[in-house]
Amino acid sequence: MEMVIALAIGVLFGSGIWLILRPRTFQVIMGFMLMSYAVNLFIFIMGRLWINRPPLTLGPGAPDPVAYADPLPQALVLTAIVIGFATTALYLVLMIGARGITGTDHVDGEEPEQ
């Protein structure tokens, strides 16, 4: 499991790097999304991998911390996901606004000279 998730993070992050180094705005927004998956997963696994142990302290008596997944990275990632949505929206609007003003979708606002 550890190997699978580590490789997955690597692949997502690599694809993200590739895309944010591209010249078109849409590629960059896709890159940011892939990167944010990778980073969210990375933060998430800092609490280690737990299967079938969600942090819901439903049983009676004082909860035993060993029996549950770490809730802290989960809470951090939850806010990160929602903020990620907001920044994606902002980026999108900048992207189509810049396209309208400059007439190109190049990240620098002008086509590179050939």
Added chain:
Amino acid sequence: MLLLLIALPFIGSAIAGMMPVNARNGEAWLAGCVTLAGLLVTFFLYTTVEAGSVLRYEAPWLPAYGVNFVLRIDGLSWLFTALILGIGLLVVLYARYYMSAADPVPRFFSFLLAFMGSMLGVVLSGNLIQLVLFWEMTSLTSFLLIGYWQHRIDARRGARMAFIITASGGLCLLAGILLLGHITGSYDLDVVLARGDIVRTHPWYFPTLLLIALGALTKSAQFPFHFWLPHAMAAPTPVSAYLHSATMVKAGIFLLMRLWPVLSGTSEWMWLIGGAGICTLLIGAFAAIFQHDLKGLLAYSTISHLGLITVLLGIGTPLSIVAAIFHTLNHATFKASLFMAAGIIDHETGTRDMRVLGGLRRALPVTGSLAIVATASMAGVPLLNGFLSKEMFFAETALIGGDEEWWMSIAAVAASMFSVTYSLRFISVFFGKLPTDLPKKPHEPPHWMRFPIELLVLLCLIVGIAPTLSVAPLLHNAVFAVLGEQTPLYSLAIWHGFNLPLFLSILALAGGIALFAILRRTYGVAGRERVPLLHRLSGAQIFESSLLRLSQAASRMLRAIGTQRLQTQLLWLMLALIGAPLFMVGSLPAWPPLSTPSSVDPLFALMWLIGCACAIAAAWQAKYHRLAALILVGGTGLVTSLTFLWLSAPDLALTQLMVETVTTVLLLLGLRWLPPRERSLTVPRRVWFRRSRDLFIVAAGGTGMAALSYAALVLPAPSSLGDFFLMRALSEGGGSNVVNVLLVDFRGFDTLGEITVIAIVALTVYALLRRFRPAPESIAIPAQQTSDIDPAVRQPPSEQAESGHLMIPVVYLRLLLPFMGIIAAYFFLRGHNLPGGGFVAALIFSVAIICQYMLAGTSWIESHLRMRPHRWLSYGLLIACGTGLGAWFFGYPFLTSHTLHLSLPLLGDLHVPSALAFDVGVFAVVVGSTMLILMALAHQSIRSHRVPSAVSHNPSHMPTREIV
């Protein structure tokens, strides 16, 4: 009392700044009253000072650093305070008549009073840090005053030059003061003054002295920093009269006097201060002879007289201190009156050029005689105050040089000779024939404009004729404050008998007259444009060119190593991301025993095989197939969501799923405004190079990230803060879903900040889209919607939904809306104990609304269902903040939560935590933001955009139709 003295000018400045533009009299009265009040306070304090005692006021300022706000007044500060306020009062009176009705006077008087306050702050500070603070304030306010006539380029330049020189001197001073404070262990002036011996023997003495001297010499316009002063003459004359006679330039002198007991008495002091002084004295006096502008002459003369005072301070005998303080006082009186006289001449004739002016004795008889007396004092003619201090100067130079070293006396006599010559040049404007081609016909100014000069000249005469009766006690107080027990015996008598100083005085007078005659007859001084010998030594030129070089170098550097290209910036960012950790590899601790990896679930591996394939394919396709790339990225998002579910994070899984949905809809709405892209047939070699380089970076970054993740996973987990939350979520937070309790309770403040950010982003998106102008080729209806293959092409969306081919899905979805609402409410309510909560519920609710929009079209929905996202936003934030503030009413810190236990007849026992109300706020904000963003974007398609006139378009594309 002392606090009042400092505070009054600043309060006056604030009031003056707010008065109407044309309130010339009101402004003058205000400034006059403030100054007069200050002067009365000063006189009131005289009795304390006379006894040789020091009055202190102390208030804590930065107690942790041992820095207090201290005001203290002793003989020296009293003398300067009286000078600042006395001359200030006269300048205010003079300025009332000098400033023209067209000038914005509130600004003038506001700056003037602020400057006066800063200057008082400098002389009354009992703490060195505080002194530097006020010192910089004088630089700033003098900058504003010199640049008062902002429309003139010379005023702006002069102000900038003065500011750069004096403010950078001030920074040196700050460094010097910090060193001094380090050496003595205190910034309190009294403590520092008592520890002179420690300072002078300390190894850091020379740097300290050098830095403080740089501060003082720049402020007092000493060589080699003297060049800013003539350029500062672009200021209105009252400002020049104030800044360059009694205040600004005297601040440097004051500082040297103040710190004289601490720093002086070494050969470094003598060479540094005395050397700068001698150079300034000679250069200033020599250059003054060849000026053609009245104010320019006075400026160079000021430089030279300041040099004289600096030399006296540099000589450093107790008697020379007496002479320095005395000359400071004398110079302030005669120079202020001369500046005002120059201002009157300028005001009455319209020019200050001495080559044009002449014979003004007849046109301005009273002003002329007053100016002649003041000039005589400047030249050191007996029976005037200038003579007395100049005699002392000669005595000191002769004393210090002894019998063999004559050069100092020679320099002193030469400078005095020059001073006589330029004084003669100044008064020559009153003699000769009155020219007829003056810009204005001169006549005497209003009496009150002349009054300050009359008073000052009277003072010159009184001090000059009866020094012991008038100025002696004040001088004694000031000298005593500096020297203490070392105060020497001195006599201020006019007649000391035939001795060396008298001989030197006569020599200087005679020499000066002779020089003037020679220059006039054989050299023709009026025709010379440049100062002989010295014109190459132009500090201003060096200053300007170094400024220019500095900005050139900066822009060159920016061009060389800066970039505005996003790709380059991101490239370096990524390289740093990959490279920076490599530097830390060496210092890693030894690896602890690793935990064994758990066995791989084949289904999980397959899932990620798909996820990775989606990501790579998206990276591959994002350029030419945007829709495909978007779908592929969504696939990766779904796999991520499933992973969260698999790995015990149901809340994350739900949130990710909903965000994924909303984001995809959002991007779909945006795709329409991007340009079409055709695959280019040939790819240049350069692009291939860039791609392979990026591939290399991708490989390095991806491998690094994977290795890091793997290492983190197999290392044993450190004890986490999470345990704390797990233990207390139910007992203290009243909920068993720890993640939700964390969000709305333990870390509620973070969440409040977060929803605020979301609200701001939503409003920003809305604002940006209000001014959105699409590119011309994107305005038309997309080809897909105009194609005849689509059976619904002739119907608008609302018609399609009402009676067209979308009728059945629409009916279903309308039916589904309440159910989706109930599901959202269900997820919301159970969120505290089971997966769910405000974020998830809000996203579910938003998806429900978006579905309606997608099928029925924007205009139909909005005519039937009024969404007001702005209100959702604001009410949400209000509820969230209100919940937090509610805790205050019960005396708890912000956002403390409380659980209410209710037992209702039908529902049984209920636990209602206050965090639930907070969650309602979160819910409303997230719904509001999501709707606001999506609706703003959707409205772009139904807005009829103004089409740029240059673009001709096919009429069949109009009218613009809705597509959502």
